[in-house]
Every structure is written in structure tokens, then in C-alpha cells.
Amino acid sequence: MNELERIVARASELDGAPCLLATVVRVRGSSYRRPGARMLVAGDRWVSGCVSGGCLEGDVLLRGSHRCRDGAVVITYDSTSDEGEPWGVGLGCDGVVDVLLEAGAPNDALVFARACFDAETSGVLVTVIGSTVAGAPIGARIAIGPHVALARPVVDPVVRDALEHAARGPAGVVEVAGVTALVEVIAPSPQLFVLGSGHDVTPIVAAAQNAGFRVTVADRAIRERSRLCVADQLVATGGDLAEIAGRIDAAREAYVVIMHHQVEADRAALAMVLRSRARYVGLLGPARRTRALLAALGVEHDARVHAPVGLDIGAETPEQIALAVISEICAVARGRRGGMLRDRARPMHAEVAIVVLAAGGSARLGRPKQLVELEGVPLVRRVAETCLASGCGPVGMVLGASSDAVAHALGGLRLATIENDGWREGIASSIRAGVAWAESRSCGALMIVLADQPRIASTHLIALRDAWARGAPIAATRWRDRGIEVVGAPAIFDRTRWDALARLEGDRGAGALLRESDVVAIESVDAAIDVDTPEDVGALLGA
Numbered sequence: 001m002n003e004l005e006r007i008v009a010r011a012s013e014l015d016g017a018p019c020l021l022a023t024v025v026r027v028r029g030s031s032y033r034r035p036g037a038r039m040l041v042a043g044d045r046w047v048s049g050c051v052s053g054g055c056l057e058g059d060v061l062l063r064g065s066h067r068c069r070d071g072a073v074v075i076t077y078d079s080t081s082d083e084g085e086p087w088g089v090g091l092g093c094d095g096v097v098d099v100l101l102e103a104g105a106p107n108d109a110l111v112f113a114r115a116c117f118d119a120e121t122s123g124v125l126v127t128v129i130g131s132t133v134a135g136a137p138i139g140a141r142i143a144i145g146p147h148v149a150l151a152r153p154v155v156d157p158v159v160r161d162a163l164e165h166a167a168r169g170p171a172g173v174v175e176v177a178g179v180t181a182l183v184e185v186i187a188p189s190p191q192l193f194v195l196g197s198g199h200d201v202t203p204i205v206a207a208a209q210n211a212g213f214r215v216t217v218a219d220r221a222i223r224e225r226s227r228l229c230v231a232d233q234l235v236a237t238g239g240d241l242a243e244i245a246g247r248i249d250a251a252r253e254a255y256v257v258i259m260h261h262q263v264e265a266d267r268a269a270l271a272m273v274l275r276s277r278a279r280y281v282g283l284l285g286p287a288r289r290t291r292a293l294l295a296a297l298g299v300e301h302d303a304r305v306h307a308p309v310g311l312d313i314g315a316e317t318p319e320q321i322a323l324a325v326i327s328e329i330c331a332v333a334r335g336r337r338g339g340m341l342r343d344r345a346r347p348m349h350a351e352v353a354i355v356v357l358a359a360g361g362s363a364r365l366g367r368p369k370q371l372v373e374l375e376g377v378p379l380v381r382r383v384a385e386t387c388l389a390s391g392c393g394p395v396g397m398v399l400g401a402s403s404d405a406v407a408h409a410l411g412g413l414r415l416a417t418i419e420n421d422g423w424r425e426g427i428a429s430s431i432r433a434g435v436a437w438a439e440s441r442s443c444g445a446l447m448i449v450l451a452d453q454p455r456i457a458s459t460h461l462i463a464l465r466d467a468w469a470r471g472a473p474i475a476a477t478r479w480r481d482r483g484i485e486v487v488g489a490p491a492i493f494d495r496t497r498w499d500a501l502a503r504l505e506g507d508r509g510a511g512a513l514l515r516e517s518d519v520v521a522i523e524s525v526d527a528a529i530d531v532d533t534p535e536d537v538g539a540l541l542g543a
Contacts, residue, residue: 007038007110014042014047020101021110023039027095031097037049039051072101112125112145123185129181131180144164163181190214192208192329194217196257207325211329214233215232220265245273257325280333313327335391335462337466350443351442355397356450357450358397361423364532365531370406380406383452383454384413390461391458391462400422418433431501432501434446438495453530464522474514474518479526497513
């Protein structure tokens with residue numbers, strides 16, 4: 001289970017005894033923990049969770065209850081100053097951390113989290129962390145998802161409407177209608193399904209649980225159950241995979257590792273998993289074995305399949321292999337490649353804002369190209385889903401022409417809509433709107449994506465993000481168009497180049513910036529497929 005699930009479980013064991021919940025709600029600069037990290041205290045006793053790497057917990061234990069005796073309060077811990085350490089806690093992260101302190105039980109955040117976990121679904125919790133409105137004090141909340149009766153709801157109708165709108169966008173800190181609030185997505189921990197029960201499964205189970213996964217081990221027969229008793233679930237399938245297939249599809253977020261060490265069992269499991277909603281499929285054994293298994297199933301390629309499974313850390317023992325496997329799953333879950341942190345030139349937690357330009361009037365096509373459907377899905381939605389799947393950061397959609405219809409096509413996706421009333425000027429107006437939005441999110445880089453490049457993959461966006469993380473001020477996409485080399489979008493720009501983007505005018509994009517000598521270009525043949533004319537639509541649909 002994840003940290004919040006553990007906190008919820010421990011809070012229920014307190015049986016209504018007085019407690020204190022500390023929550024990281026905002027971070028500026030470096031910090032060991034990110035917004036949403038929590039710590040539960042009962043009296044002067046630590047119960048579960050943490051809000052830092054050890055430098056804030058002591059102060060929360062000693063002074064937390066006293067500070068919030070009159071109600072919820074946000075305390076700011078600033079380690080950027082050299083003028084001493086007023087809390088006596090020795091901060092070492094060189095950042096500013098805001099922590100919400102709340103006393104009493106039950107706590108609305110934990111009540112709502114439990115409801116989400118019980119329903120195996122996600123929800124959105126919006127918590128006021130700064131306010132000038134009487135009907136929305138610090139600590140007041142709205143919750144969208146499983147129904148719960150909040151003890152401290154936001155009662156001001158204007159603020160409530162504004163926060164409900166913000167809840168449909170990306171997670172993070174927002175400022176609306178006189179309040180500052182933290183938008184959080186509350187979700188049950190991901191589930192790992194290990195198919196096989198050999199001796200090397202035990203360290204996989206332990207490593208996965210330490211990383212916050214719920215673990216199910218399934219095999220035709222489960223022998224030596226005592227060796228696997230730490231798993232959350234043990235399933236003896238008897239050779240019938242229907243039950244485990246149903247569990248995988250019922251999970252909000254499912255990952256699978258196949259390790260029977262038997263060809264027939266692995267083939268049957270692979271066939272079942274490829275039909276499922278699993279996000280990740282890892283297979284033990286060499287790549288040629290997996291290629292043979294896929295060929296036997298008539299499958300040429302599935303991007304979810306990872307074989308050999310795990311990161312390349314030189315693993316040899318079962319324990320080392322388990323570390324490599326779970327590390328790779330964590331990297332996939334967060335859209336990372338698992339490289340060494342010392343190779344990053346950017347801060348570890350720096351966010352990348354992704355802006356999709358979808359404001360154009362599609363004059364050459366004669367109808368909104370954003371709404372052209374490919375395999376039954378509008379192009380703008382396909383691109384938005386790709387951006388969200390990359391996990392690079394918050395996603396914003398710049399709207400202009402046909403904004404209502406485009407927004408409708410995006411229904412249900414967790415992204416921000418950025419209205420560009422000046423869209424008739426040309427693409428520069430949309431880029432400027434994207435820069436302003438990224439500035440409001442305090443992001444470290446801006447990735448610009450076009451709404452009419454439906455074949456771009458999330459892995460390509462991750463590669464651009466990684467090039468920026470290694471120090472590239474600009475990373476762009478390179479392809480060939482009728483034999484001519486083109487460098488263009490998607491492209492990522494470090495915030496040091498945002499002033500230049502903000503000065504763009506008319507219907508000219510960032511081409512001049514992309515021709516600079518320090519631009520890193522990454523190949524993608526899929527970038528050549530875009531939509532401007534009826535001929536382009538025909539070529540796309542016929543591809």
C-alpha cells in the first residue's frame with residue numbers, strides 16, 4: 001500500500017483519539033517531499049508518514065498541536081536564508097515548504113481518501129491553504145469523487161464553483177476567487193500482479209510492497225504459501241486465468257510481471273495480459289524468448305512489453321533482479337527512464353508544462369482539424385491523451401476557434417483550458433498564452449505540442465523532457481519532409497528562453513529559436529504526419 005493508505009489505516013486504529021495531520025501543501029525550490037506528503041501524529045508520538053527527510057518532523061511533533069489549537073494553520077519552513085534556523089530543525093534542502101497543520105479526528109482528507117481506496121477509484125480533493133473569504137477558511141475543502149460528508153466544507157458558493165472548476169484541471173496550487181488551494185488527485189496504490197510463484201518471486205513481492213504497490217501472486221498452484229504470505233493476495237488459478245484477468249481489469253492501475261519459467265505457462269499468461277488493461281508487462285528471460293512468445297500469439301509489437309525485464313544495473317541475484325524490476329516499474333509509472341540523477345542538469349522535481357496548441361481556425365482544411373477523427377477519436381483528444389500519458393507535467397490546451405466544440409471533445413481529461421481570444425493573430429498568440437500559463441505554474445520548462453500531430457508517441461515527449469533535464473536549453477523534433485530536414489514541434493524550451501517566446505508576433509512560430517546552435521534535435525518520423533489540408537486528412541486516414 002502507498003503512504004496515504006498506511007496513514008488512513010493507522011488513523012482508524014487510533015479509534016477517535018486526538019491526532020494531528022501535517023500535510024505538505026506547497027514547495028518552492030528544493031524539498032525532500034512534494035505537495036500531498038503527510039504525517040500523522042497522536043499526542044507527542046509519531047504514527048505514520050513524513051513531511052521531509054527528517055528535518056521538519058521534530059518541529060511538527062514538538063509544536064504542531066500548539067500551533068493549530070485555534071484551527072487549521074499553514075506554517076512556512078524556509079531554508080533558503082543563512083540567518084539561522086528558527087525551528088532548530090536543520091533544514092538542508094534549500095527550499096521553502098508550506099505545511100498545513102490540522103488537529104482533531106476524523107480528518108476530512110483521510111475520510112475522503114478511505115472512500116477512494118474502498119471504491120478502487122480516484123477522486124479530487126481541493127484544500128484551502130490561504131484565504132480572505134469567510135466561507136472558505138484555511139483547511140476547508142471540496143471533494144469530487146466518492147460521496148462523503150465533509151466536516152469542514154467550503155460554503156461560499158462563488159469560491160466553491162471556482163474550486164470545482166479548478167478541480168477539473170491539473171493537480172497543484174491554484175489561486176481563484178480570493179483563495180489559494182491545493183488540488184490533489186487521491187488514488188489507491190497501484191497493483192502489481194506477479195504471475196508465477198518460484199523462489200525468485202519472494203524478493204519481488206518485498207521490493208514492490210516497499211515501493212507502495214499492492215501485490216497479488218498468482219500461479220496454477222501456490223506451494224510453500226508461508227514463503228509468500230507477505231503478498232496481499234495469493235491466487236491459485238488451477239490453469240484458469242479468467243479470475244486473474246478480471247482482477248487486472250478491475251484495478252485502477254495494474255502492472256504485471258510474468259515469471260513462471262515455463263514456456264507454455266508464460267505464453268498463456270502473456271496472451272491474457274495483452275488483452276487486459278495492464279499498463280506494463282514484464283517478462284523474465286532473454287529478448288529472443290519474448291519475441292518467440294509474441295510471434296506465437298501473432299503479435300508483432302506491444303509497447304507495454306518489457307523484456308528482458310528491469311533496469312540495467314548489473315543485477316545477478318534474485319534480490320538484485322527484484323530491485324531492477326521494481327525500479328523499472330516505478331520509472332514507467334512516472335514517465336522516467338531510470339538514469340543516474342547526477343546526469344541531470346535540472347532540479348530533480350522541476351515540472352515541465354505541456355501546452356497543446358489547438359486554437360487555429362483550420363482555414364486550409366475548411367473545418368476544425370482538431371475534431372477530425374482517427375480510429376473514432378478526435379485528433380485533439382488523441383494528442384492530449386498522449387501528453388497526459390507522458391507524465392512530464394501539467395497539460396494545458398490553448399483554445400480559440402471552435403473552442404466549445406474542442407473543449408467538449410476533451411471532456412473528462414485532467415488538463416487546463418487556456419482561452420486565447422486573440423487566436424486570429426496566428427500561432428504566436430497561442431505560444432504567448434502558453435508561456436503565461438507555464439509562468440503561473442512556476443514550471444521549469446515549456447513543451448509545445450501541436451494538436452494535429454496524432455502519431456506522436458508519449459515516449460518521444462519523454463525523450464524531449466530528458467534532453468532538457470540533461471541540460472539542453474531547447475530540444476526539438478527532427479524529421480524529413482519530401483527529402484528536406486525539418487526541426488519543429490514538439491519542442492521543449494527552458495524557462496530562460498521564455499522571454500524570446502513571449503516576444504513572438506503574428507503567424508510565425510518559434511522557428512528562429514529552433515535554428516539556434518544549442519538546440520538538441522531528436523528524430524521522430526511520426527512528426528511528419530500532420531493535418532492542414534483535405535489531402536492530409538486523406539493520407540492520415542489511409543495510413
